[in-house]
Amino acid sequence: MSDHDSTHGDDEPRIREGHLSGDDLTAYVCTNGHATFPGHQRCPTCGESQDAELDLSETRAEVVTWTTSTATPPGVREPNHLAIVEFDLDAALEASQDFTAGTVQGPVRTLAQLTTGDVESGDVVAPTYVEELREPGAGIREPDSQSWDGYRFEPVES
Amino acid sequence: MRDVAIIGASMTQFGQRDAWIRELLAEAGDACLDDAGVEPSALDHLYVSNMASGEFEGMTGVPNALAHDLGALGAYTQRVDQTSSSGGAGIYAAWQSIASGASDATLLVGGEKMTHKTTAESTDVIASLTHPAEYKHGVTLPSFAGLTARHYLERFDAPRESLAKVAVKNHENGTRNPHAQFQKEVDLETVLDSPIVADPLRLYDFCPITDGSAALMLVPAEEAESYVDRADDYAVISGVAGATDTHVVHERDDPTVMSGVVESGERAFDMAGLEPDDVDVAELHDMFTILEFLQMEGLGFAEHGEAWEHVEAGETEMDGDLPINTSGGLKSKGHPLGASGVAQGVEIYEQIVGEAGPRQVDADVALACNVGGFGNCVITTILEAAA
Numbered sequence: 001m002s003d004h005d006s007t008h009g010d011d012e013p014r015i016r017e018g019h020l021s022g023d024d025l026t027a028y029v030c031t032n033g034h035a036t037f038p039g040h041q042r043c044p045t046c047g048e049s050q051d052a053e054l055d056l057s058e059t060r061a062e063v064v065t066w067t068t069s070t071a072t073p074p075g076v077r078e079p080n081h082l083a084i085v086e087f088d089l090d091a092a093l094e095a096s097q098d099f100t101a102g103t104v105q106g107p108v109r110t111l112a113q114l115t116t117g118d119v120e121s122g123d124v125v126a127p128t129y130v131e132e133l134r135e136p137g138a139g140i141r142e143p144d145s146q147s148w149d150g151y152r153f154e155p156v157e158s
Numbered sequence: 159m160r161d162v163a164i165i166g167a168s169m170t171q172f173g174q175r176d177a178w179i180r181e182l183l184a185e186a187g188d189a190c191l192d193d194a195g196v197e198p199s200a201l202d203h204l205y206v207s208n209m210a211s212g213e214f215e216g217m218t219g220v221p222n223a224l225a226h227d228l229g230a231l232g233a234y235t236q237r238v239d240q241t242s243s244s245g246g247a248g249i250y251a252a253w254q255s256i257a258s259g260a261s262d263a264t265l266l267v268g269g270e271k272m273t274h275k276t277t278a279e280s281t282d283v284i285a286s287l288t289h290p291a292e293y294k295h296g297v298t299l300p301s302f303a304g305l306t307a308r309h310y311l312e313r314f315d316a317p318r319e320s321l322a323k324v325a326v327k328n329h330e331n332g333t334r335n336p337h338a339q340f341q342k343e344v345d346l347e348t349v350l351d352s353p354i355v356a357d358p359l360r361l362y363d364f365c366p367i368t369d370g371s372a373a374l375m376l377v378p379a380e381e382a383e384s385y386v387d388r389a390d391d392y393a394v395i396s397g398v399a400g401a402t403d404t405h406v407v408h409e410r411d412d413p414t415v416m417s418g419v420v421e422s423g424e425r426a427f428d429m430a431g432l433e434p435d436d437v438d439v440a441e442l443h444d445m446f447t448i449l450e451f452l453q454m455e456g457l458g459f460a461e462h463g464e465a466w467e468h469v470e471a472g473e474t475e476m477d478g479d480l481p482i483n484t485s486g487g488l489k490s491k492g493h494p495l496g497a498s499g500v501a502q503g504v505e506i507y508e509q510i511v512g513e514a515g516p517r518q519v520d521a522d523v524a525l526a527c528n529v530g531g532f533g534n535c536v537i538t539t540i541l542e543a544a545a
Contacts, residue, residue, distance in 0.1 A: 022291025036409060038291045044404065065312075065413065067304030068357040069296070073282035076296030084305055084408045109408040111305075113295045117357075121312055133294045139282045140213060146290035 019050070023147040025127060027054040027092070027108045035089070035104045052098060056108070059092040060126050061085035061153065064109065068117045075138025081114035085125055085153055115154035124158035127151035161379035162256040163392045164541065166194025167504040172370035172492035173339040179211045179220055179271040182371040184227045186497075187267040190373035191228070195385055198229040202261035207238045207248035207268035208496035213283045215271055224267060234261070238496075241287050242445065244268060245372070245499020246400070246528025246537025252376045253398050262378060268500030269371030280367050284495070287531050289406045300364055302407055302532040303446035304356025309413050310448060311358065313463070318358060320466035322349040324447040325362045325489055327475055332486025334516040339368050339492030363447040368492030372501035382544070390544045393510040393524075397430030397540035399423075403533050414463070416533030419456030423527065426538040427458075434458035437540075438521035439509050440480060441502040443529035444487040450474075453527050454482070457538070476519065484509065484517045499528035503539060510541050 018024055022038030028050035029035045030043035039050050066083035089106040093099045113133060114125070133150050136143035168189035170182055177185065183206060191198055206221040217223075221235035240247035245268040255261040272280050285298045311318060326346055332338040344362055352361035377385060382392040401421035404410050410417070427433060434457060442453040451465035459480060460468050468474060474482040485491050485505035488498055506524035508514040522543045529536050 022289060036406075038289065038406065044409070065305045065309035067301050067308060067359075068354070069298060069301040069304065070353070070357075071277060071281065071298070071300060071355050072296055073278050073285055073298060080296045080301070082295060082297060082301050082305065084413065107411075111292050111295060111297060111408045121308070134296050139293075140286050141290075141293055146294060148294050150291075150294055 021146055025057040025110070025151050027056055028052070029054055029104055033104050035106055035108050037108050037110050054092055054096055054099065054104065056087050056092055057127055057151065058095065059087050060124055060156065061087045063119055063121050063123045063125055065121055066114060066119055073139050075135030079117065081117040082111065083114050083119065083125070083153060084109055084111050113152045115152050119155055123155050125153035126156045128154050159257045160259060162253050162376055162395045163379040163382035163544070164374050164395065164503070164507050165377055165382050165385045165392045166190050166196065166375035167373065167507045168193050169337050169372035169501050169504050170370050171337055172368050172494060174273045175369035177369065179208070179215055179217055179269055180223050180227060182271060182369060183220060183224045183267050183269045186269065186371035186373040187224060187228050187265060190265060190267070190375050194375035196263060196375055200263050201230045201233040201265050203252070203255045203264040204230055204233045204235045205238055205248050205252050205264065205266045206235070207244040207266065207500055208270060209239055209241050209244050210283050210495065211271065213286070214275060240535050241530040242443070242495050243499055243528040243530030243535050243537050244496040245502065246526065246539060248500060249374065249503050249539050250398050250400055250537055252374070253395050256376050256378055262381070264376045265373065266376065266500060267371060267373040268497040270494035270496045271369050272367050272494060273369050277367060287534070292406065299532055300356045300359070300446065303363070303448055304359045306413050307359050307448040310451065313414065314466070316466040319346060319350070320469050321363060321447040322346050323469050324444065324450045325349045328444060328483045328487040328489040331476065331484050331517065332490025335486045335491055338486045338490050339366055340490045359446065359448070365445050365488040365493040368494040370492060370494035370497050372497045372504050374500060374503050374507065391511055392544050393507050393541040394544060395539065396542045397426035397432065398537070399425030399429060400535065400537040401425065402535045405534060407532050414452065416452050416456050416529070416536065418533050418536035419453050419527060419529065422536045422538040423457040426540050430540045430542070432523060432540065436523050437480065437525045439484060439506065439519050439524045440482050441485060441505050441526040442482055442487070443498070443527055444483055444489045445493055445529070447489070449529060450482065452533070453529070457525070457527060481519050484514065484519060499526070499537065502526035502528055506541050510543050
């Protein structure tokens, strides 16, 4: 049995609820400190189990790039302002009780809706909770197969 | 492993067709058997590249249906789905069947029926490949392209016009392809003034939604001459390889690098014993104009961040150093998902055997790069002229 396997008892489930789904704005961290959002069954970098969690729901991020989509699928707002944002990992670690600075490797990013199309790359944004990002069942994806709430990001003073 | 040859090819008219998936596949498969001079009863394997006939049409089990409709009963059949790179993955699967000795005659047919759905519905079927954390934000493949294009233009200080020039070039090439969906030139102003779809990209930066099918006939290279009229009337698959990148697009270290393109290209060049400089003509997966830049760089035809300079210099035009997308590309020829990678194979086969008509360039080595998702899975194929 490998060291990896030894971290799990026979009765312990290997997938936690929501781990692979990206339901929550939570980064998953493996035993070697690699962090991803969303989580994976094995760490994409080293193959180890992702056993630790880092809440990002109150962490600011920087806009890496953005677009405004005007040809949106069923159940999606139009226009749809979207961005790839990169979290301030140091700030998230500082706010956490479970990690010390420098023990988690990023970058950790997410693709997300923006509250406005009035942004530029490099802007600082903060997550704001939305009950329904997209109408469940309007598109092809089975409504019960995933969550539909989540976080939009809005520009804030840096 | 045995060397593998392509001895025949076909493609249907691409565009808005009345035919449904079974009819489209049968049309291309029938024409390819004719082109290769192969009887359907001689087929050992029959592969169908298709992404979503169930989702688009409510029709599944299409390989078996095609075997029955083509008179190839008894052949082993298999569907190959790798989203937009299903066609390239089909070439890989068909190559494996011959190279391994499992089959002595393999027909590959790729096809998709899409245009009966609205643009929004088709976009959603394609976007269903995304992770739940992406899908719930309403992301589409075009919006990934907009995000990447903005980052590329800002980071490398590339002019917006350079992307538009990809569209202008591929539309001009498409005027010489009788099977292309659009056989119409567009000028730079038309591209730059077209409606915004995913800022900064506009309508003419995107490929259309398309019905169509394409096919290739594969046999052992040592038997190829027994099928063809002229000794050099076939192409050899000297390199073919695939690779995957992240499912979740924002997890990539560098948004302007598609590692699936890099790794599949390196493996295909390695297998062929060739370098990027050896390639005479290439078909790249220009589902969006920005993808032509990313593939040129990932395959080693340009340095990172410099593909736009080669386009600006005209090097990728028909009379340039490396003509890219002589077929018109997905941009002008159309993009019936499962057919596109096979149609890329049809174009580079015709270039190698000298059957490309008004699109013909001088080519002994040709490459096709077929991209699934937003670079999520990639197949690169290299063809060479018969020795």
